[in-house]
Amino acid sequence: MISRTTQSLLGAVGVLAIAVGVAEAHPPTSQAAVSGTTVRTAVQNTALVCPPPLQGGGSTVYSLAVPGSSSATSTTGSAVLGQLGSGAAAPAPAPSSGASSSASASGAQALVQQSSVGGSTSVKAVSGDKAPALAATAGGATAPGFTVQQTTTDSDQTLTGTECTAPGTDFWFAGADSNKGSNDTIVLTNTESTASDADIHIFNNAGEVENAQASNLDIPAEGSLSLSLASLLSPFNTNTSLVVHVVVHTGRIAAALHAQSGSGSDWLPATTLGTSQVLPGLPGDVSDATLVVADTGATDAELNIHLASAGGLIVPAGHESIDVKAGTVTAVDLGAITHGEPAALELTPASGTGQPPVPVVAGLQVVRGGNGSTDTGYLAGTGPIGQRATAAGNAAGDSTLLLSTLTSASTVKVTSIGGSGSTPTVQNVSVPAGATVSVTPKAPSGGGPFAVTIEPVSGGPVYAARMISRKSGSTLGFTIQQLSDDHSTVEIPHVVQDGSVLLP
Numbered sequence: 001m002i003s004r005t006t007q008s009l010l011g012a013v014g015v016l017a018i019a020v021g022v023a024e025a026h027p028p029t030s031q032a033a034v035s036g037t038t039v040r041t042a043v044q045n046t047a048l049v050c051p052p053p054l055q056g057g058g059s060t061v062y063s064l065a066v067p068g069s070s071s072a073t074s075t076t077g078s079a080v081l082g083q084l085g086s087g088a089a090a091p092a093p094a095p096s097s098g099a100s101s102s103a104s105a106s107g108a109q110a111l112v113q114q115s116s117v118g119g120s121t122s123v124k125a126v127s128g129d130k131a132p133a134l135a136a137t138a139g140g141a142t143a144p145g146f147t148v149q150q151t152t153t154d155s156d157q158t159l160t161g162t163e164c165t166a167p168g169t170d171f172w173f174a175g176a177d178s179n180k181g182s183n184d185t186i187v188l189t190n191t192e193s194t195a196s197d198a199d200i201h202i203f204n205n206a207g208e209v210e211n212a213q214a215s216n217l218d219i220p221a222e223g224s225l226s227l228s229l230a231s232l233l234s235p236f237n238t239n240t241s242l243v244v245h246v247v248v249h250t251g252r253i254a255a256a257l258h259a260q261s262g263s264g265s266d267w268l269p270a271t272t273l274g275t276s277q278v279l280p281g282l283p284g285d286v287s288d289a290t291l292v293v294a295d296t297g298a299t300d301a302e303l304n305i306h307l308a309s310a311g312g313l314i315v316p317a318g319h320e321s322i323d324v325k326a327g328t329v330t331a332v333d334l335g336a337i338t339h340g341e342p343a344a345l346e347l348t349p350a351s352g353t354g355q356p357p358v359p360v361v362a363g364l365q366v367v368r369g370g371n372g373s374t375d376t377g378y379l380a381g382t383g384p385i386g387q388r389a390t391a392a393g394n395a396a397g398d399s400t401l402l403l404s405t406l407t408s409a410s411t412v413k414v415t416s417i418g419g420s421g422s423t424p425t426v427q428n429v430s431v432p433a434g435a436t437v438s439v440t441p442k443a444p445s446g447g448g449p450f451a452v453t454i455e456p457v458s459g460g461p462v463y464a465a466r467m468i469s470r471k472s473g474s475t476l477g478f479t480i481q482q483l484s485d486d487h488s489t490v491e492i493p494h495v496v497q498d499g500s501v502l503l504p
Contacts, residue, residue, distance in 0.1 A: 040387075040489040042072035046146040048136040049254035050081075050164040051187045051267075052224055053125055057155035060125035062134070062148055062164075063393030065451030067417060068117035069144030069488045077140025081123065081148065082110035084135050084191060085222040117141050119420050120392065120451045133189045133224045133254075136164055144488035147451070149393030151479065154265070157472040158375045160258070161393070161479035162267035166487075167191060167252040171270045174329075174363025175292045175378055176202075176229055176242040176259055183260040184229040186244065188253050190219040196251035200232060203294050204239040207327045219253055229257075241331035243294035243361060263288075263367045264376030266479055275357035277381030279364050280344035280404045281465025281480045282307075282337070284438070287374070288367040289334040293347070293360050295324040301358040302350035308404045309343040313434030321350060324360060342438045344404035344463055347381075369476040377467075377480040384461035386485030389454045391466040396443035401452065402465045403429060404436040410459030414441055414452060422446030431462060454483065 053060040066079050111134065112123040125131045138146035148164040176184050190196045200214035214232045219225045229244070246255040257268040271277075273296075282289065295301040301324040307314050316337055324330040337343075345364065349357040364379040391401075394416070403412055414427040425442040441452045456462045469478040 039492050040071065041492050042069040042144045043487060043490055044074070044139065044143055046138045046143045046487070047191070048146070048148055048164040048166055049189050049191055050134040050136060050148060050150045051162065051189060051254065051256035052133045052226065053131050053150060053152050054129070054185060054258050055125065055131060055152045055154070056129050058153050059127070060131060060150060060152040061122050061393065062111070062125065062150055063120065063122045063449050064112065064114055064136070065120050065147040065390050065392035065417065066114055066117050066138065066142045067145040067390050067451065067453050067486070067488070068141055071489060072141050072144055074140035077115065077138065077142035079114045079136070079138035079142040079146055080110045081112050081134055081136045083132055115142065116420055118417055120417055120449055121419065122393070122449045133187070135191050145388065145390045145453070145486040147390040147392045147486055149391070149481070151393050151468060153477070157475040157477050158264050159468060159470060159477035159479040160266045161468060161481060162256065163481050165254055165270070167254045169248040169252055171246040171255040172272060172361045173244040173257040173268045173270060174294060174361050174380055175268055175290070175365045176244050176257060177240050177261055178230045178233050178242060179240050185258045186227045186229060187224055187256045187258065188217065188219045188246070189224040190221060190251065190253045192251050193221050194251060195219060195221050196248060196253050198246055198248045198253060201245040201247065202232065203243040203296060203329050205329050209233060241290065241292045241329055243292065243329050259378065261376060263374045266377050268363065268378045269380040269382070269482055271361050271363065271380035271382065273359040273361055274381060275349055275359055277347040277360065277362040278344060278406065278463055279362060279379045279381055280463035281379050281402050281467065281482050282343045282345060282364070282366065283368060283402070283467060284338050284340045284342040285368055286336055286338045286366055287370050289337050290365040291322065291332045291334055291345070292329060292363045292365070293322055293324050294329045295326055295358055295360050297358055298326050299355055299358050300324065300326050301360050302353050303347045303360070304350050306346040306348070307337070307343045308346065308406055308434050308436050309338065310341040310435060312432065313406065342402050342436045344436050346406060366480065368478055373474050373476055375477050377478055379465070379480060379482060382463070382482045382484055385454055385456070385464050385483055387455070388486055388488060389464055389483035390451060390486040391481065391483055392451045393468070394441060394450050394452055396447070398468055398470050399441055399452070400467045400469065401439040401441060401454065402436055402467065403431050403439060403454070404463040405431045405433055405460055407433060408460035409433045410462050411457040412462055413455045413457050414439060416441050416444045416450050416452050418444035418446045418450040419448050428457070
């Protein structure tokens with residue numbers, strides 16, 4: 001006679017055998033399963049956050065780019081830009097035609113919606129200084145590479161701009177300012193349905209600043225928290241070169257830092273720690289540049305400085321290296337370091353120190369113009385563009401691409417994508433090893449704003465930035481966005497059948 005325990009065990013084995021049989025009868029059918037290798041596939045959903053534009057008496061334009069992906073399995077989709085809590089946090093279903101102001105998935109009104117892949121759409125922000133943060137989402141065929149650019153023309157005709165970014169939990173900003181006359185603002189935006197909390201750590205040339213006001217900050221669900229940087233510091237902690245670290249403890253948020261000084265204003269790009277840093281996007285006509293480097297560890301950092309300029313990789317005379325004390329920030333005035341040639345700045349650990357490389361964060365404040373008419377842009381350490389980068393919000397004649405390599409030459413394909421019905425234009429650009437090339441993208445047919453995609457065709461890694469520059473009378477305005485991989489695809493790891501995972 002079989003005992004009840006034995007019956008139970010045999011029954012369990014029978015169930016497992018059925019489960020294993022099902023797994024074997026219906027094996028994974030993806031390319032990864034068939035080839036046994038890691039493959040890339042198109043993303044299905046993308047979510048971005050645009051900070052409140054802080055436009056004052058100016059005006060703001062949002063530009064959407066939907067480059068799509070040849071590996072996308074979906075043929076329909078929709079990209080939506082709307083206010084927080086309007087339903088834009090979930091991709092909307094595809095309407096019957098191109099771009100329009102229409103309802104989002106929850107039925108709330110969105111600013112703009114686009115369903116066609118390969119198009120470019122723009123919409124203005126609401127007027128006034130109370131324009132809110134916005135959520136941008138895309139699903140299906142519109143998700144791969146979905147990009148939104150936010151560009152503000154201030155009342156004095158200078159420009160500020162930022163690429164809307166994905167939420168995260170850790171953000172570094174290098175080059176903030178709390179001096180009298182500056183007005184730097186930190187904006188924390190939460191698109192989720194529950195509150196988040198975060199800390200803000202601030203570093204200057206003496207180390208981390210004591211600031212109890214920046215701990216356990218509550219960011220409301222589907223809302224934003226804007227804080228003056230000066231309000232987080234005591235009246236005596238004033239510095240022109242600060243590094244700000246935002247650490248999120250609950251949930252995910254989008255962090256942004258808007259800097260405003262006597263020479264102009266713009267958004268600081270977020271960056272990350274790294275033992276080496278590459279800062280692409282230095283225009284050739286820089287009138288002044290300030291390098292800000294933070295070493296938040298316990299060991300001093302010694303870094304060599306190189307410029308990838310038009311003639312190749314060089315050591316800038318008088319600025320060969322920078323030393324940063326442990327736990328502090330060091331700022332160096334580089335002056336008009338580019339001398340008429342666009343460049344990327346590279347920081348690498350100095351050899352022969354006997355110390356392991358030290359992680360640092362780095363940023364650049366860039367000033368262009370003179371004679372009372374200047375504007376400011378900001379750069380930060382960033383990675384290469386990877387498979388493809390996308391820049392939205394270009395107009396004929398006002399955009400310049402700055403493409404750089406460090407170790408080997410590369411060939412890059414630049415494609416300009418216009419609105420519905422326009423014909424894209426393609427340029428193939430050669431970038432010599434250790435050099436920076438300036439490229440004016442060709443506008444596609446049909447006129448109007450357009451997007452640009454940048455794809456390495458051959459050679460080594462490519463670093464890129466896009467500068468929008470406009471002149472109104474004697475007033476110069478510009479903004480620079482550094483470009484990274486547009487996350488059109490994700491890696492699917494190698495998958496194998498293993499029935500042992502079903503056994504005790």
